[in-house]
Amino acid sequence: MSTTQSNSAEGARRFVLAPNIAPNWGQTVRVFIGLSVVCLGVALVLTSMGFWPVLPFAGLELTALGAALYVSARRSLDREIVHVEGAEIRVEKGRGRVEKTWYLDRAWTEVALRQLPRRWEHTQLVLRSRGREVILGEFLETDERRSLARELSHCIGPMARCGTGAYSALTGADDPAKAIGPTHSLGERTG
Incomplete structure (x- = not known):
């Protein structure tokens, strides 16, 4: 697996997923x-x-x-690119070129790592938003999928830490978690 992430602007992130299976x-x-x-x-x-x-x-x-x-x-030409920018998430999948694109609302998207019932220790990374699901990284190993889920959950969803600074502008607090107050323990969402 090859994963790269880049910060192109403040709060914007890009994750490029590619299988590591063949030379050029x-x-x-x-x-x-x-x-x-x-x-x-x-x-x-x-x-x-x-x-x-x-x-x-x-x-x-x-x-x-x-x-x-x-x-x-x-x-080896398969690519999945996740752009997290502003209030939008754009997921592109394809082989050598973009074949399919999904647009999700950043604040309403949940990063979920679910256990598949019929496969031993096999997980599936899903982005859910308003009844739609996009499966990511099917070619990744379980540990790589967990790591990616952690990284994505830091910048996707209502409590995203790499947002555009809207929390500090509205509340005067630097950290969104502090601006909201104490949180309830619901368990770890990403496994």
Whole structure:
């Protein structure tokens, strides 16, 4: 998993999620060519010795390897970008380009990390807002998902700590939690 976050303006954050599963396309092609040369070289030597059935199997082997490397390289282009800026959250998902975009209201969005019932210790990170849900980081490990949920919960929702300073302007307090007063213990929302 690769996660980056940047502060482009005061209160604005950007989280980029990408699977860490494959080298770049050029490296993948070089590995495939190297393995192909070795495999076909051995197959041609064996074919010249009379073991001709080795050549079609070598071709099938290289076709399967090429398909697996292609699928892996394509999956490495998956991206999920979460923009938290002003009063809005924009979630973009796609492979190599933005394919789907969601817009959520920052104050009404909840960050939830829920346990999936049929999978042992598998969680799902969800942004919920007004009846809509956006699932994030399906390719992340459980610990990475927990960490991301903590980071997102600091800047999303009604008690967001990296807001635009509206709390200090309205109440004179620097910290939104102090401006509201004592809080009730409802347990940890993010697991």
